[in-house]
Amino acid sequence: MATVQLTHVKKVYTGKVTAVYDFNLSIKDKEFVVFVGPSGCGKSTTLRMVAGLEDITDGTVKIDGKVVNDLQPKDRFVSMVFQNYALYPHLTVFDNIAFPLRLMKQVVKVPLTAKEKESHKVKIASLDKGIAILKKKIEDQKVTAKRQEALAFLDGQKTELDKQLAAEKDPKAAARLQKKLDDLAYDRLKALYPIDAERRLKALTDERTALAAELASGEKAERRKMSNDQIFEKVTAVAKTLGITDYLTRKPRALSGGQRQRVAIGRAMVKDCKVLLMDEPLSNLDAKLRNQMRAEIILLRKKIDTTFIYVTHDQTEAMTLGDRIVVMKDGLIMQVGTPQQVFDYPENLFVAEFIGAPKMNTLKCSLIKEGAKYYVNPFGAKIEVTGEKALTLAKRKVETQEIVLGVRPEHIEIVPSAAPNAIHTTLQVNEMMGSEFHLHLITDDGTPLIVRTPTIQLSEKQKGELVYGKSVYLTFGGQAMHFFDAKSAFSLLVDQPENLMKKPV
Amino acid sequence: MNAEKETLVVAESSPTLITLAPKKHMGMRTKNGIGSTVIYVILVLMSVIWLFPFVCIFLQSFEINRNSELINPGSIFPVQWGWDNYKNLFDPNGEFFKDFYVMNLDINFNRWLLNTFIVSLATAALQTVIVLCMSYTLSRLRFKGRKFLMKFMLILGMFPGMLTMIILYRVLADLGLTQQNSIPGLILVYVASSGMGYYISKGFFDTIPKSLDEAARVDGATRAQVLFKVILPLSKPIVIYTILTAFMGPWGDFVFAAYVAFNNKDGMNVAVGLQNLVSGTTNIVDKYRVFCAGGVIIAIPITLLFLLLQKYYVEGVTGGAVKG
Numbered sequence: 048m049a050t051v052q053l054t055h056v057k058k059v060y061t062g063k064v065t066a067v068y069d070f071n072l073s074i075k076d077k078e079f080v081v082f083v084g085p086s087g088c089g090k091s092t093t094l095r096m097v098a099g100l101e102d103i104t105d106g107t108v109k110i111d112g113k114v115v116n117d118l119q120p121k122d123r124f125v126s127m128v129f130q131n132y133a134l135y136p137h138l139t140v141f142d143n144i145a146f147p148l149r150l151m152k153q154v155v156k157v158p159l160t161a162k163e164k165e166s167h168k169v170k171i172a173s174l175d176k177g178i179a180i181l182k183k184k185i186e187d188q189k190v191t192a193k194r195q196e197a198l199a200f201l202d203g204q205k206t207e208l209d210k211q212l213a214a215e216k217d218p219k220a221a222a223r224l225q226k227k228l229d230d231l232a233y234d235r236l237k238a239l240y241p242i243d244a245e246r247r248l249k250a251l252t253d254e255r256t257a258l259a260a261e262l263a264s265g266e267k268a269e270r271r272k273m274s275n276d277q278i279f280e281k282v283t284a285v286a287k288t289l290g291i292t293d294y295l296t297r298k299p300r301a302l303s304g305g306q307r308q309r310v311a312i313g314r315a316m317v318k319d320c321k322v323l324l325m326d327e328p329l330s331n332l333d334a335k336l337r338n339q340m341r342a343e344i345i346l347l348r349k350k351i352d353t354t355f356i357y358v359t360h361d362q363t364e365a366m367t368l369g370d371r372i373v374v375m376k377d378g379l380i381m382q383v384g385t386p387q388q389v390f391d392y393p394e395n396l397f398v399a400e401f402i403g404a405p406k407m408n409t410l411k412c413s414l415i416k417e418g419a420k421y422y423v424n425p426f427g428a429k430i431e432v433t434g435e436k437a438l439t440l441a442k443r444k445v446e447t448q449e450i451v452l453g454v455r456p457e458h459i460e461i462v463p464s465a466a467p468n469a470i471h472t473t474l475q476v477n478e479m480m481g482s483e484f485h486l487h488l489i490t491d492d493g494t495p496l497i498v499r500t501p502t503i504q505l506s507e508k509q510k511g512e513l514v515y516g517k518s519v520y521l522t523f524g525g526q527a528m529h530f531f532d533a534k535s536a537f538s539l540l541v542d543q544p545e546n547l548m549k550k551p552v
Numbered sequence: 553m554n555a556e557k558e559t560l561v562v563a564e565s566s567p568t569l570i571t572l573a574p575k576k577h578m579g580m581r582t583k584n585g586i587g588s589t590v591i592y593v594i595l596v597l598m599s600v601i602w603l604f605p606f607v608c609i610f611l612q613s614f615e616i617n618r619n620s621e622l623i624n625p626g627s628i629f630p631v632q633w634g635w636d637n638y639k640n641l642f643d644p645n646g647e648f649f650k651d652f653y654v655m656n657l658d659i660n661f662n663r664w665l666l667n668t669f670i671v672s673l674a675t676a677a678l679q680t681v682i683v684l685c686m687s688y689t690l691s692r693l694r695f696k697g698r699k700f701l702m703k704f705m706l707i708l709g710m711f712p713g714m715l716t717m718i719i720l721y722r723v724l725a726d727l728g729l730t731q732q733n734s735i736p737g738l739i740l741v742y743v744a745s746s747g748m749g750y751y752i753s754k755g756f757f758d759t760i761p762k763s764l765d766e767a768a769r770v771d772g773a774t775r776a777q778v779l780f781k782v783i784l785p786l787s788k789p790i791v792i793y794t795i796l797t798a799f800m801g802p803w804g805d806f807v808f809a810a811y812v813a814f815n816n817k818d819g820m821n822v823a824v825g826l827q828n829l830v831s832g833t834t835n836i837v838d839k840y841r842v843f844c845a846g847g848v849i850i851a852i853p854i855t856l857l858f859l860l861l862q863k864y865y866v867e868g869v870t871g872g873a874v875k876g
Contacts, residue, residue, distance in 0.1 A: 099769075099770075121769060121773060121774065125770060126770060131763055137786055146768070151772055
């Protein structure tokens, strides 16, 4: 239950390979965000940076508003499900799920003993003394003339160094001078504000208030391990949710892939984490099981009230699971949006082709503006752009230009040869998918196209004719088109966010 | 012999010979039978040769006939059986070692045995901890100079340890850890270089998937907890292997132990003491049989250890070697 903010997050491996360039994303509380992209796009790296398993080269990661860059994974209160399950082979399922609980320490209220009360009083008295001394010291530091002198001396040194730096030509020496200057700036800051004294004062006052509060309530907070009963209760509850109660005494090696993944999810959800991270959790399962587990994750999400970050390379998983999808490529965010937004309004050609299966057809042609109307001319046909898309183009004042036209396979219709503006193609491969055919066609100039045709619309005779070499006439139009700039590959329908697809040098 | 020729033909894989081979047809079972007979004969011969000295030592330790050599020279079986040699061994002030008093040489087998135990146990404990921590560090943590360190230790390990003996003795002598104080000195030397023996356990740790570490760390474990709660339980064979090797090294050491003890009977281990037993007297035949008894005694604990942990030991050696 927490927000996650990534600002200018960058990852460079061993000073050479840049895995993530400039990652900016704000994840809301209880949101399900999916990072999706081809392998090597940096999605897992980003997730591992959130988990604390990878160092962050640059930028900040905040969980619940707190910068976690330098925290160990155990101090970030995140859980993670790994692709290869990563179950502990020497422990039973029960112990696997209980593992995080056994490491965890809970804050428990314990009444103070008489002896402790006495020692608290003594401590408070001595703290009071320390606080008084420190306060006086800070006051003294503020007024003395000596400090003014010290400041003047440091300033003099700074001007001297600045002069030297301006005159210095050797970069190494310049770097050394710069470091000296930085040190000096820190010294000056220290001289100006007695940081240490104030920090110590704060620490002492905090300690005093804490002790006083304990003394007032007669209880102290103690971090204790969870009792076995509590652990048993939690683990059985989780096991029940996931339907693995029967396997609790088994070792992981006696489980099937799906069961193992359930245990891994159970281990991740048993502790109350702020963010649940999933790194391709379904990739090791077979297709059928994957579909089943996908549905279960959707159900599970309703039961676990927390923030999810889910990494996958499978666009179907991304579409079905995510509240928001982050499409990535080569270490850059390509688009962030709801599944519907990403599918309907891809911001660039990459997203258009990546989301949706089979992938979107792309044709090089021109967008022609005639008066108030827009036309496209693939393969000599002249197709008018209608509806909302035409309005958007007009609103964005798009002129006649070379474009890449995108049409989804399900938006292409097969028509008789006589139809106006029909495009002639030859059938190469006919994939029978059950309820539909995926027709792989090739146009007269050699451009490959894919068309999805529901089988129910075709007669038995027509089905039989769909073999290699058959001539097929296609048409599409109206709303179901996407327009991308031929050079930049950006969509002409939406505004581009800043810095997108630009690799910072 | 036939079988050998046959295998030779196949091994050379000359095309003409292979086409000829089926003519001398022989059943697969006969062939295998002859082959394994030859192998077993060789193995049995080898083990007889190898075991002979140990059997001799064992049998001679029960010989109580003082003049048996004269009566029956060259016999390995005792003429007269008995426990006298063992009794004498554990009785340093007895009649048997009188001639050593004359030569101002003390014999104290109990003390040697205790020394050996202390050194071996301490070394085993410390060395195991150091080796496992070292291996985990090199296997899992990435830090500057890691590769260099590993290469450096590899090269360092190529120098014979004997070369360092003189300087080590000097250092130990300056620290006052020789002669009667040789026990802490020996432990120090054995443990000091133990980090270099990380290869096998690091190889084993490398085979444990890193995602287990990562999962444990996300689950809330510190690095130390990862090592003790995840890695070590999965590495039982290698832990036992490490303990065993660490125990055996000092247990049987002679050269360096002799050097450090420097003829002080309080600082000797069993190996050194027993050697003194047979070198420091003229009546070598009698003392030799007590020496044999000492050899049998010192072999008992290590044999028991091996029998108990044999399963793990074999697993550990092969597991680390094959996968690592």
